[in-house]
Amino acid sequence: EPEVTQTPSHQVTQMGQEVILRCVPISNHLYFYWYRQILGQKVEFLVSFYNNEISEKSEIFDDQFSVERPDGSNFTLKIRSTKLEDSAMYFCASSSRGLTNYGYTFGSGTRLTVV
Amino acid sequence: QQQVKQSPQSLIVQKGGISIINCAYENTAFDYFPWYQQFPGKGPALLIAIRPDVSEKKEGRFTISFNKSAKQFSLHIMDSQPGDSATYFCAATLNTGTASKLTFGTGTRLQVTL
Known part of the structure; x- marks a missing residue:
């Protein structure tokens, strides 16, 4: 079964440093998403991306965050200057259509720890 | 108005028992309600x-009951097994066709004991 692949599985970074979280969506999917889950809390939407531009972003997704599809296979989330409160599990998801009932698939996540 | 409220926060059920998790939503425009x-x-x-035009959906041991007028839906796990021990999230979405997002509930940690 096709998978969304995320790397690294765990990243530790110092406060103020830039981090890039990487995702390889399912190959024929066109819509891409990032979600965040702070330990013990609910999964929260960050941003959606389609046709090389952001479709929607949440209040969490401020100027410190950016997304990019640098080539035909990768989808990245960059946090420019990490804060302690950015420590969370970050999930990438992709879907074949812009509908949540069409193969909306999550990756296993990257655990980001900011120290 | 975008919130989805979920209860209980945690649940312990004996093997073979029924697990029930409840969710409530506010936005009547939501048109798709998945459980993760x-x-x-x-x-x-x-x-x-489940979609809001259906009151119940069953797949194996898992059933969603949906009450549109009350804006509530629930997950029932029949004959709960230790392998069902996990965190369950209800979610809701408004499918706009342009990269629709999921709004998640707060999660329920289910433990099925022997």
Whole structure:
């Protein structure tokens, strides 16, 4: 079964440093998403991306965050200057259509720890 | 208005018992209500989903009951098994066709004991 692949599985970074979280969506999917889950809390939407531009972003997704599809296979989330409160599990998801009932698939996540 | 409220926060059920998790939503425009199962260290995986024009959907041991007038829906796990021990999230979405997002509930940690 096709998978969304995320790397690294765990990243530790110092406060103020830039981090890039990487995702390889399912190959024929066109819509891409990032979600965040702070330990013990609910999964929260960050941003959606389609046709090389952001479709929607949440209040969490401020100027410190950016997304990019640098080539035909990768989808990245960059946090420019990490804060302690950015420590969370970050999930990438992709879907074949812009509908949540069409193969909306999550990756296993990257655990980001900011120290 | 975008919130989805979920209860209980945690649940312990004996093997063979019925697990029931409840959710309530506010936005009547939501048009799709999935349940996700998450094991430690893994991403949420779609378990079962329902549309608001249906009152019940059953897939194996998993059933969603949907009450549109009350704006509530619930997940029932029949004959609960230790392998069902996981965190369950209800979610809701408004499918606009332009990269629709999921709004998740706060999660229920289910433990099925022997």
